[in-house]
Amino acid sequence: MIFDLDVFNSNIKHLMEREGIGSVTELSKKVRLQQSTLHRLLTGEVKDPKYTTLKSLADYFHVSPIDLIERDLQASAAQHAPGVTGELHSLVLHKVPVLGNTQLGHSGYWSDMQYPVGNGDGFLRWPSCDRDVYALKCVGDSMMPRIKEGEFVIVEPNQNFHPGDEVLVVTSSGEVMVKTFLFKRDGFYHLLPVNEDHAPIRLPVEEVTQMQYVAGIAKSSLWHP
Known part of the structure; x- marks a missing residue:
């Protein structure tokens, strides 16, 4: 910072x-x-x-x-005040596909089910303006209390993210985590654990294969087969 x-x-x-x-x-x-x-x-x-x-x-x-x-x-x-002109995006209630399970955090991996876009292991109803929105089911307790076991991370891959936003990070070794994006500088991404009692971390840019905007956390009750 x-x-x-x-x-x-x-x-x-x-x-x-x-x-x-x-x-x-x-x-x-x-x-x-x-x-x-x-x-x-x-x-x-x-x-x-x-x-x-x-x-x-x-x-x-x-x-x-x-x-x-x-x-x-x-x-x-x-x-962002009311009445300010600008581009408007329509939110659509999507059937968001669940594309896999993940433990999130260090030593956590995404069990990618390789479903085509629009399909998956069930779905959740969630408002989004990203047609490629998808969800991952969280297993384990590594993200407690922010994300509980059985809840879903909603990811919007086409949405831009800014400092302070939560992002899904996938590394070249297959590790998957949700972090707060701070900034990119000198070949490193600087990230903050969701548990803010922990120190910020940095990852070499070349080791990050995906970094996508996390739109929200969905309760397990929103899942449909």
């Missing part, structure tokens, strides 16, 4: 105004951070803030830590 002080301060100001928070003292109480810690962060005295500190702030405002320090949230909110 790249800590941009100007972006961070602008975002904190915007978010405080949005939530009606009038002072740093009030914010520190709500987030349960020491006021001195927050003050040093806002003045730039802290050059490399702890991830846990940024996450506490981001969680309170319901944004991602990456967006908080790298993205102009005020401009983004304006772009």
